Amino acid sequence: MIADNLQTIRTLITDTAHNCGRDPSTIKLVAVSKHHPAASIMEAMAAGQNIFGENYIQEAADKCHTIGKGAAFHFIGHLQSNKAKLAAELFTMIETIDRYKLAKALHSHLEKIDKTLDILIQVNIGRDQKKSGILPEEAKDLLKQIASLSRLRPKGLMTMPPFTADQTKTRSYFKALRLLALELGAENLFYNNESIELSMGMSDDFPMAIEEGATLIRIGTAIFGKRPLNSSQT
Numbered sequence: 001m002i003a004d005n006l007q008t009i010r011t012l013i014t015d016t017a018h019n020c021g022r023d024p025s026t027i028k029l030v031a032v033s034k035h036h037p038a039a040s041i042m043e044a045m046a047a048g049q050n051i052f053g054e055n056y057i058q059e060a061a062d063k064c065h066t067i068g069k070g071a072a073f074h075f076i077g078h079l080q081s082n083k084a085k086l087a088a089e090l091f092t093m094i095e096t097i098d099r100y101k102l103a104k105a106l107h108s109h110l111e112k113i114d115k116t117l118d119i120l121i122q123v124n125i126g127r128d129q130k131k132s133g134i135l136p137e138e139a140k141d142l143l144k145q146i147a148s149l150s151r152l153r154p155k156g157l158m159t160m161p162p163f164t165a166d167q168t169k170t171r172s173y174f175k176a177l178r179l180l181a182l183e184l185g186a187e188n189l190f191y192n193n194e195s196i197e198l199s200m201g202m203s204d205d206f207p208m209a210i211e212e213g214a215t216l217i218r219i220g221t222a223i224f225g226k227r228p229l230n231s232s233q234t
C-alpha cells in the first residue's frame with residue numbers, strides 16, 4: 001500500500017510540475033512518518049523514498065536507531081532548546097527554527113560534533129495564534145542573527161498555514177511565503193540565494209503548493225494512511 005501511495009504521489013508531483021512549467025526534479029518529497037513505526041519507513045525506503053519527516057525527538061531517535069543508515073530525516077516539529085543536542089546529531093535538516101536561542105543551542109552542539117546542518121526558518125504566515133513560527137516581519141532579523149552561526153546553513157522558509165476549507169486562502173498563504181523568501185533572498189540572507197527552499201504543502205494541498213513554488217512538500221497521511229488514534233497529532 002505504501003509503495004502504491006508513493007507512486008500515486010510521485011505521478012501527481014510530476015504532472016503538476018509539468019502543468020505549471022516547473023522541473024519536477026526541483027521538488028523533494030518529505031514522507032512524514034510521525035507516529036508510524038520504523039517498519040513503515042523501511043517499506044517506503046524499499047519503494048525508493050529516502051527523506052522522512054519526524055515531529056518528536058525521542059520517537060525519531062528510536063526509529064533512526066532501528067533503521068540505521070540509508071534515510072535522511074528532517075525535523076518538522078516544535079523543538080525545545082534542551083533537545084538541541086540530539087536534534088543536531090539525528091537530522092539532516094531542521095525545518096522549524098523560529099528563535100535565536102534555539103539556533104545558538106544547535107550551533108554549539110554542531111561545533112562539538114564537527115557537523116554543519118541545513119535549516120529552514122518556520123514562518124507563521126497566517127498569524128495563527130495556534131501555530132508556531134515567527135511572524136513574517138521578524139524573519140529578516142532572525143536570519144541576520146543566524147548569519148554569525150557558521151555551522152547552520154539557512155536554506156529557506158517553511159510554513160504550515162492555518163487550516164481553512166477556502167482554497168483561495170490557502171493559496172494566498174503559499175504565495176505570501178514565496179514572496180517573503182524572494183524579498184529575503186534579495187538581501188542575501190540565505191545560504192544560496194539563487195535557490196531558496198520553500199517547505200509548504202501537505203497531503204490535502206500539495207499540488208497547489210507546487211504551483212506556488214514549493215521545493216519541499218511534507219506528506220504523511222497520503223503515504224502512510226491515518227496516524228494511530230492513540231497518539232496526539234500535530
Ligand SMILES: *Cc1c(COP(=O)(O)O)cnc(C)c1O
Pocket residue numbers: 032034055076077160202203204218219220221222234
Ligand atoms: C503531520 C505533519 C505533516 C503531514 O500532514 P499530513 O496531512 O498527514 O500529510 C506535514 N507537516 C507538518 C509540520 C506536520 O506536523
